[in-house]
Amino acid sequence: MALLARADVVVVGGGLHGCSAALHCALRGLSVVVVEKNTVARHASGVNAGGVRRLGRHPAEIPISVFSMKLWHRIAELVDDDCGFQPAPQIKVAETEAELAALSERAALVRGLGYEHEELLDQARLRELLPAVAEHCVGGLASMGDGYAVPYLTTFAFQRKARALGVRFFEETRAQELTRDGTVWRLSTDRGTVEAETLVNCGGAWANLVAARLGEPAPVEAIAPMMLVTARLPHFCDAVVGATGRPLSFKQMPNGTVVIGGGRRGVADPETDRTDLRFAELRLTARTAAEVFPVMAGATIVRGWAGIEGRMPDDIPVIGPSTTEERVFHAFGFSAHGFQLGPGVGSIMAELVATGATQAPIAPFSIGRFQGGGSLAAATAPVH
Amino acid sequence: MRCDLAVIGAGPAGLAAATRAAEAGLAVELFDEQPAPGGQIYRAIETVPAPRRALLGPDYAAGAALAAAFRASGAGYRPGALVWNVDSQLNVDFSQDGRSRQCRARAVVVATGAIERPTPLPGWTLPGVTTAGALQILLKAQGLVPAEGVVLAGSGPLLLLLAEQLTRAGAAPRAIVETVPRGRLSAAARHLPAALRAPGYLAKGLAMLRALKRAGVPFHRGAEALAIEGADHAEALSFTAGGRRQRIESRLIALHQGVVPNQQMTRLLRCEHRWSDGQRCFLPVVDDWFESSVEKVFVAGDGAGIGGAKSAALRGRLAALGALRRLGAGEDKRLAGEAAALRGALDKDGAVRPLLEALYAPSAQILAPADDTLICRCEEVTAGALRKAVALGCPGPNQAKSFLRCGMGPCQGRLCGLAVSEVIAAERGEPQQTIDYYRIRPPLKPLPLAELAAFDVGDDAGDEAGDDQDAA
Numbered sequence: 001m002a003l004l005a006r007a008d009v010v011v012v013g014g015g016l017h018g019c020s021a022a023l024h025c026a027l028r029g030l031s032v033v034v035v036e037k038n039t040v041a042r043h044a045s046g047v048n049a050g051g052v053r054r055l056g057r058h059p060a061e062i063p064i065s066v067f068s069m070k071l072w073h074r075i076a077e078l079v080d081d082d083c084g085f086q087p088a089p090q091i092k093v094a095e096t097e098a099e100l101a102a103l104s105e106r107a108a109l110v111r112g113l114g115y116e117h118e119e120l121l122d123q124a125r126l127r128e129l130l131p132a133v134a135e136h137c138v139g140g141l142a143s144m145g146d147g148y149a150v151p152y153l154t155t156f157a158f159q160r161k162a163r164a165l166g167v168r169f170f171e172e173t174r175a176q177e178l179t180r181d182g183t184v185w186r187l188s189t190d191r192g193t194v195e196a197e198t199l200v201n202c203g204g205a206w207a208n209l210v211a212a213r214l215g216e217p218a219p220v221e222a223i224a225p226m227m228l229v230t231a232r233l234p235h236f237c238d239a240v241v242g243a244t245g246r247p248l249s250f251k252q253m254p255n256g257t258v259v260i261g262g263g264r265r266g267v268a269d270p271e272t273d274r275t276d277l278r279f280a281e282l283r284l285t286a287r288t289a290a291e292v293f294p295v296m297a298g299a300t301i302v303r304g305w306a307g308i309e310g311r312m313p314d315d316i317p318v319i320g321p322s323t324t325e326e327r328v329f330h331a332f333g334f335s336a337h338g339f340q341l342g343p344g345v346g347s348i349m350a351e352l353v354a355t356g357a358t359q360a361p362i363a364p365f366s367i368g369r370f371q372g373g374g375s376l377a378a379a380t381a382p383v384h
Numbered sequence: 385m386r387c388d389l390a391v392i393g394a395g396p397a398g399l400a401a402a403t404r405a406a407e408a409g410l411a412v413e414l415f416d417e418q419p420a421p422g423g424q425i426y427r428a429i430e431t432v433p434a435p436r437r438a439l440l441g442p443d444y445a446a447g448a449a450l451a452a453a454f455r456a457s458g459a460g461y462r463p464g465a466l467v468w469n470v471d472s473q474l475n476v477d478f479s480q481d482g483r484s485r486q487c488r489a490r491a492v493v494v495a496t497g498a499i500e501r502p503t504p505l506p507g508w509t510l511p512g513v514t515t516a517g518a519l520q521i522l523l524k525a526q527g528l529v530p531a532e533g534v535v536l537a538g539s540g541p542l543l544l545l546l547a548e549q550l551t552r553a554g555a556a557p558r559a560i561v562e563t564v565p566r567g568r569l570s571a572a573a574r575h576l577p578a579a580l581r582a583p584g585y586l587a588k589g590l591a592m593l594r595a596l597k598r599a600g601v602p603f604h605r606g607a608e609a610l611a612i613e614g615a616d617h618a619e620a621l622s623f624t625a626g627g628r629r630q631r632i633e634s635r636l637i638a639l640h641q642g643v644v645p646n647q648q649m650t651r652l653l654r655c656e657h658r659w660s661d662g663q664r665c666f667l668p669v670v671d672d673w674f675e676s677s678v679e680k681v682f683v684a685g686d687g688a689g690i691g692g693a694k695s696a697a698l699r700g701r702l703a704a705l706g707a708l709r710r711l712g713a714g715e716d717k718r719l720a721g722e723a724a725a726l727r728g729a730l731d732k733d734g735a736v737r738p739l740l741e742a743l744y745a746p747s748a749q750i751l752a753p754a755d756d757t758l759i760c761r762c763e764e765v766t767a768g769a770l771r772k773a774v775a776l777g778c779p780g781p782n783q784a785k786s787f788l789r790c791g792m793g794p795c796q797g798r799l800c801g802l803a804v805s806e807v808i809a810a811e812r813g814e815p816q817q818t819i820d821y822y823r824i825r826p827p828l829k830p831l832p833l834a835e836l837a838a839f840d841v842g843d844d845a846g847d848e849a850g851d852d853q854d855a856a
Contacts, residue, residue, distance in 0.1 A: 039779065046786065152786030160777060231794055231830060255789075274654065276472050277826055279839055286837040299833040302794055305825045 004192030005168055007031040009353055010185065011200045012175045012210055014038075015045035016151075016339060017331045018202035019158035020346025021353075023079070025200075026165035028354045033194050034167060035187065037174040038273060041155035043204060045339070047307035049227055049249050049261035050151045051240055052340045054117050055090040055143035056106070058316050060364035061341070062115055067360065068344025069117075072147065078343060080164075081157035084150030086254065089129060089239040091121070092141045093292060099244040103141040117143045132236040132295050140244075148240050148251055151339060158342070170194075175203075178213045185327065198327045198353050205270050205310035207318070207332035211367065215324045218333065218370050219313055224268035224275040224306035225261060225336045226282055230299040232256030237293070248288045258299060260289050263336055266306040275306040311335040319345060319365035321352065329353060330367055385842055387413040387460065389707050390476045390489035392467050392649060395423020396447065396693045397685025398495030399454040400700030401707075405493075406459035408708050413460040413487055415467050415478050421451045423497055424517065425693045427524040436527050439552050443588075443693070444524070450697060469826035470653055474680065477839070479831065484839045491680040491707045494650055495700060498643035498686035501665070501746055502803045503538065504753040507612025508639060509761050512619075516546045516640035523549060530636050533558030535621045537610055538640040540744045541589065546638070548592045551599045559602040559632050561623055563641075563747035566606040572742035582736035604630065610749060612637055641746045645687045648798060651824035653678050659817040662741045663690055664751075665802055666821055672727065673706025674699050680710055695733045702726045751806050759807065760800040762793020767807055774811040781805055781822045794830050797822040 009025050011018045014036030022032045036042075052072050054065045076082050094100035107120045121140040126133060129142065159169060170191065177188040178199070187194045201210040205222035212218075237252040247262035264285050267276040282304060290296045312318065312333040322328035329352050331345050338345075351358045391402040394416035402414040422429040426447025437445050454461075462480055469477040476487045500517045507513065516536060522528040529550055536543050536557045547557050579586060596603065607623040613631070614620070622631040644665035647657065656677035657666040667689045674682050682703035685696035705723050708714035753759060755768030765788045770778075773787040781797075781804050784790050790804060791797035797804070801822050809819040827836075 039783075041783075150786065152783065156777070156783070156786070228836075229792075230833065274472075277469070279469060279477055279826070279836070280841040283836050283839040283841075286833050286839075290833060290837055297834050300794075300830045301827055301833050301836055302830050303792070303796065303825050304827065 001188055002192040004170065004189060004194050005033045006195045007033040007168070008196060009033070009198045009200060010035060010187055010194045010196035011202055012187070013202035013204055013207070013332070014040040014159070014169060014171060015043065015202060015204050016041070016155045016158060016342035017334070017345060018200070019155055019162055020342045021200050021202055021331060021349040022167045023158050023162040023165065024346045024350030025353055026162055026167050028350050030354065032162070032167040033196065034162075034169045035173050035175050035189055035194060036169065036171045037206070039171045040159045040169065041152050042273070044307040044309035044336070045155045046152040047227075047305055048151050048225070048309070048336070048339050049259055050148045050339065051090065051249060051251075052085065052147045052149050053090045053143070053240065053337070054146055054340070055141065056092055056242070059109070059113060060316060060361075062110070062113060063361050064341060064344050064348065066115065066117070068341050069145070071343035071347070072149070072340070075343065079157040079161040081153070081160070083154035083157050085147055086149070087145065087147040088251075090143045090146035090242070091126070091129060091239045092242045092244055093126065093130070093133060093137050094139045094244050095137055095292070096245065097138055100139045103139070103244060107141060117145060119144070129239055130237065130241065132293050134292055134294055137292065142239075146240065154342070175210065178210065180325070183327070198329070200349055200353065201328065201330045201332060203332055205268070205308045207310055207330065211330065214322055214328060216322060216367050216371055218318055218367055220310040220333050221313075222268040222270040223309050223311045223336065224266040225263050225309060226266045226277055226285070226304060226306045227259060227261040228282060228285060228301050228304045230258040230260070231302050233258060233295070233299055236295055241292070243288060243292055246288055248285070248292060250289060250293070257302075258296070260285055262288070268306070268308045270308055273308065275308060277304050277306060309334070309336050314369075317341070317365055318367045319348065320362045320367065323366065323368040323371060385485060385487040386489075387411045387487055388490050388711060388713070389413075389493065389704075390415065390474070390487060390491075391493045391495060392470075392476070393423060393495035393497055393685070394418065394421040395425055395495060395497050395685055395696060396450055397497070397687070397696040397700035397703070398423065398493065399450045400697040401493045401495060401682075401684050401704040402459040403454045403457040404701045404704035405707055406457040408704070408714055410708065410711065410713055411460070413462060413489070414454075415462045415465040415476065417464070417466050419463050421454055422447055424521060426451065427521055432524070433527070440524060440549060447693070466829055467649070468828050468831050470649065472653070477826070479835060482835060484831070484835050486841045490711055491682070493682045493684055493700070493703050493707065494653070494687055495685045496646045496649050496687050497696075498690060499646045499798060501641045501644045502799050503639040503641045503750045504757050504759050504767065504803050505610050505612070505639075505749055506754065506757055507614065507618065509758050510612055510614050510616075510618045512614065512617045512635045513612055513637050513639065516542050516638045517643070519638050520546050520549070523553065529553045529555035532636055533634060534636040534638050535559050535561060535632050535634045536638050536640070537561040537563070537607070537621055537623070539563045539747060540640050540642040541740060542643070543640045544589070544592050544596065547601060548595050551596065551601060556599055556601050558634050559604060560596070561604045561607045561610070561621060561625070561632070563607050563610065563749070564605065564743065568743060568745075572739055575739035575742055579736045579739035582733055585736040608749065641750055642744055643686065643690055644802060645689060646798070647801070647821065648796065648824050648828050650676060650683055650687065651821060652826060652828060653681055655681060655683065657821065659815065660689065662738065664746055666816075673709065673723065674703040675706050675710070680707070682706055691734055691737065695730055698726050698730045698733065702730070750803070752810060753803065753807070759803050760788070760790035760793065762795050762799070763789040765790040770804065770807050771811050774808055778808070779812070780808060780819050784808065785822065791822050796824065796828065
């Protein structure tokens with residue numbers, strides 16, 4: 001098969017993580033090729049809810065999330081584009097005293113780990129931050145320095161900056177066979193072969209196609225988190241809001257439209273790249289939104305959508321080196337909360353590629369946790 | 385709630401499809417947004433007073449028979465029902481009387497017809513600017529005509545038909561400003577021999593033109609560079625014709641550049657679409673039973689490509705036969721015989737189309753709007769902003785949504801979709817087929833959140849049992 005490209009690094013997958021890894025590798029002077037079976041940001045990276053959130057992270061994710069947040073607050077310095085990033089509080093609302101008690105425990109846990117970004121809100125403080133919240137809400141947990149951004153613009157900005165630094169993108173190009181010739185990885189695609197010393201697997205819901213070929217299959221489930229957007233409403237909410245006891249993520253954009261998500265799932269078909277919405281589920285999303293914000297009862301739904309995302313059984317990603325092959329690194333399976341991690345994890349991947357190691361505590365994310373032995377208790381701690 | 389065949393739209397195609405399928409014994413449900421059968425072409429056909437019926441002409445009156453046959457067919461009918469989603473399992477989600485419910489269908493006929501082609505030109509979003517189709521609906525449904533002389537501008541048979549109907553109603557337009565370029569007629573003339581095979585159309589067209597001439601309606605041909613003037617409201621239409629800039633004052637201007645299939649439903653269902661150079665729009669791919677690329681989804685009427693009302697009814701019947709065949713509800717040989725006769729009639733009726741398509745192809749101005757012309761009116765995106773996004777690397781309509789929010793407003797891209805695909809195709813130098821169209825997501829039209837929260841999917845046991853009885 002004809003040679004399509006040769007580079008230091010080949011990245012499989014043109015989502016945010018693939019683009020970010022490519023950009024950071026290029027910043028370190030490496031030559032990079034990205035192979036994407038559809039178009040950049042076609043799936044979850046382009047159509048997620050856009051939350052940029054440290055709040056409520058799995059304890060293992062907190063360090064990398066905090067690191068990534070620093071990059072978000074100066075995102076324009078990294079990609080020459082503000083990515084539509086808006087700093088805003090992220091707030092998890094407690095609807096019952098029991099939920100508030102759980103949030104209080106959570107706040108203590110995070111403080112115990114040495115982090116200050118999550119703070120408990122009493123009812124008065126909650127109402128101050130969210131004047132439109134329903135009467136029955138008793139308090140919440142907030143991370144004041146978080147925010148949200150525009151997913152497609154963000155991923156595209158990463159691609160554009162990467163391209164400006166010489167990264168070559170092959171879109172509509174499907175990775176097929178993977179073979180090794182001495183120190184060179186040979187990745188065949190439907191448009192020719194790519195040769196590179198290092199392979200980075202950012203294949204999202206399709207990442208197991210690569211992992212399985214490496215002899216370390218990973219149980220990635222393709223999911224389709226659903227979202228709704230409303231027609232414009234008068235301004236009533238400044239924060240990104242979630243619920244504690246039921247799925248909800250909620251934010252009002254600067255133009256007045258309200259984006260409602262929160263993880264209820266449609267039907268994902270990774271074979272055909274299609275998603276189907278399940279309105280029987282979305283009606284629950286609509287109910288929750290109207291119950292937490294009564295003003296929403298008068299809103300009008302303009303559109304719903306979903307994007308295909310890769311989810312791991314323990315709801316935390318795979319990040320780190322292959323356990324079977326040299327010069328292969330994984331970053332996938334972000335389980336519907338990888339958007340915020342994009343800038344930071346890309347930087348960690350580049351460090352791994354360039355130096356073979358990283359200071360970032362990524363051990364809990366090893367793909368090895370799915371290969372029989374080597375279970376990591378930290379990786380399966382419950383998330384609150 | 386269940387049915388064998390869900391028909392969406394009660395124009396000629398939907399009425400014919402529902403009638404034929406119900407006569408064959410299928411449990412049919414016909415969903416339609418309007419309160420009475422007829423679609424746009426036969427709007428208010430059952431209730432129109434005799435004088436208005438006479439004024440609208442015999443082609444319009446012909447719809448009465450279709451509506452009557454439908455009423456007698458035993459098909460289920462849901463007027464005032466907005467279908468806002470059909471999923472890949474053919475569950476039809478609809479809103480009626482402020483309540484959303486679901487009907488599970490075994491096959492679907494999409495008969496959602498045509499919409500007027502978007503006409504982006506300077507001033508087209510001002511109050512006082514409407515479309516020829518909208519004016520004609522007011523005339524059919526309410527007998528309303530403009531109090532002040534309207535200026536009709538653009539191209540297409542509907543423009544002339546409306547002019548003639550308004551004239552007969554005593555509200556002759558102030559002027560017709562036609563954008564068909566000089567020389568187009570002789571270029572289109574090669575389709576004339578074929579067009580003569582279709583009975584009646586050409587004679588009617590010529591009669592219309594003669595009537596307008598007799599009535600003394602000013603007719604400006606070969607107009608270019610149209611612009612609607614006015615600060616907060618349309619005040620005049622200016623244009624170049626006959627080598628000079630002209631200006632006609634009016635506070636009511638109706639634009640028209642032909643009609644195109646309403647793709648929203650077929651795109652939602654992810655039917656395959658192909659670009660048609662002749663019709664200058666996307667058409668769903670259908671086989672000779674009018675079945676789309678999605679099994680058991682049929683597309684009848686103008687939604688499968690503009691063919692007019694007569695063809696729509698023929699296609700509707702053919703789609704019903706296709707559904708009978710798919711559902712094993714008819715004897716193949718008999719269905720094939722009936723279908724062959726319908727195809728023959730369709731072929732004949734459609735013979736006029738190449739001539740009309742060539743003669744009334746949309747004007748160059750609206751296909752390549754000036755940079756400062758609004759292209760997406762919901763989100764107020766100009767053609768220039770779209771071109772800039774393309775220069776930045778925006779590869780297609782779906783990415784343009786994210787760049788500019790164009791197509792993201794309440795109209796779901798109905799009013800900008802084709803124009804956006806055309807502009808991106810021209811800027812990138814790629815065919816429209818490659819650039820493609822917006823992905824369409826449900827709900828197809830805005831849905832109150834409170835109604836979604838109360839959405840009844842018929843998933844509780846009692847409901848289900850009741851429905852089964854209904855279907856039996």
